[in-house]
Ligand code: NZQ
C-alpha cells in the first residue's frame with residue numbers, strides 16, 4: 066500500500082457536455098528486484114552484501130515446519146546471522162520495538178523478512194524505527210489532514226532489507242507500505258514511504274504449498290480486493306489499467322478453485338503468487354481513482370474484533386458495492402460484463418448479480434461474508450464507527466463521500 070493510495074482530487078473534463086474523468090498526472094517508481102521460482106531462495110546469498118550482519122525476522126514458526134528456514138540458513142552460511150522470531154499476524158508495535166532494540170544493540174545492517182505480509186510489514190516498521198530519534202509509532206500515526214495512510218515524512222533513513230515471501234496476499238513484498246497494530250489499543254494503521262521498498266523479494270511458489278486452506282483463501286480475497294480498490298471506482302479513460310485489473314481478477318477466479326482442490330498445484334500457486342505481487346505494487350493504479358474504504362473499515366474490524374484481514378474484506382466489500390451502487394454503477398457494470406460474464410438484465414439487475422457473484426466467490430473459498438457469521442451484532446457497529454472517527458477516517462472512498470454515516474450503513478447492511 067503505497068503513498069499513491071491516497072485518492073487525490075480528480076480532474077474532471079467536460080466533453081460534448083458530458084463530464085468524464087481523465088487519467089491524472091502520475092509518477093511511477095518501483096525498484097524491487099523480484100526473484101521468482103522454485104529453488105530460488107539460495108539466491109539471497111548473492112543479494113545480501115557479504116560483510117553484512119543480518120537479522121532474520123519471522124513469525125510463529127511455519128517456516129521451521131516447511132523447510133523454508135533451513136533453506137535460508139543454508140543460503141546464508143557465510144554471513145553473520147541473528148534471528149528475531151515471533152512477529153504475530155497483524156504485527157504489533159510492542160513486539161517490533163523489541164526487534165528494533167536488537168538491531169540497535171547488535172548494529173544490524175541488513176534485515177531479511179521471511180514469511181507473510183505481517184512479517185514483512187513488521188520488518189518495514191523495524192528498519193524504519195532503528196535510526197528514528199522519536200517514538201517510531203509517530204511514523205505510523207502522524208497523517209496529513211484527510212489522508213488515510215501516513216507517508217512518514219519524518220523518515221530519513223531505513224536499514225536495507227529483503228524478503229522471502231511465503232504467503233501471497235498483501236504485495237508487501239513489492240511495495241513500500243505496511244500496516245501496524247498495537248496491543249495496548251485498538252489501533253491498526255497504515256504507513257508508507259519510498260525508503261521502505263525491499264531491496265529484493267524471493268517468490269518461490271513451493272513455499273506456499275503448506276498454507277492452510279483458510280490462509281490461502283484469505284490471501285486470494287486480499288489480492289482480489291486490492292485490485293477492486295483500484296478499479297471499481299469511476300471510468301478514468303485508462304484502458305490499460307482496466308484491462309490489467311480485469312486480467313488479475315479473472316486469473317484469481319480461474320486459479321482459486323485449482324489451488325483449493327490441490328494445494329501442491331505449482332502452476333496455480335505460481336499464478337496466485339504473481340497476482341499477489343502485482344495486485345498492489347503500483348502497476349494498476351497510475352493516474353486512476355482509488356477507493357480503499359473496504360480496507361479502512363476492515364482494519365477497524367480486525368483491531369476491534371480480531372477477524373483476519375481477508376475475512377474483514379469479504380464482509381465489507383459486497384455491502385459497500387450495494388451502498389455505493391449508484392456512484393460506482395459504470396464500473397460495476399463493466400466488471401459484471403468483462404470479469405464475471407454477466408450478459409443479461411437491467412442495469413440494476415446486473416449490479417445485483419455482480420454483488421451476489423462476488424459474495425459467492427468469497428463464500429466458495431470458505432470465507433463467510435456477514436458480520437453475524439463472526440458473532441458481531443448491530444450493537445458492535447457503534448464501536449467501529451467510533452474508531453473510524455478517532456482515526457479521522459471520515460471521508461473515505463474515491464469521492465471522499467463515505468462519511469461516518471455511510472460507513473455505518475455499509476456495516477449495517479453487512480450484518
Ligand atoms: O507466523 P507464521 O508461523 O509464519 O504463520 C503465518 C500466520 O499465522 C501463516 N503462514 C504464512 N506463510 C505460511 C504460513 N503457514 C503455513 N505455510 C506458509 N507458507 O499464515 C498466518 C497469517 O500470516 P500473515 O502474514 O498475517 O498474513 P498476510 O500475508 O495475509 O498478512 C496480513 C497483514 O498484512 C496487512 C494486513 O492488514 C495484515 O496485518 N496488509 C498489508 C498490506 C501492505 N503491506 O501493503 C496491504 C494489505 O491490504 C494488508 O492490510
Ligand code: ZN
Pocket residue numbers: 235287291360374
Ligand atoms: Zn489487503
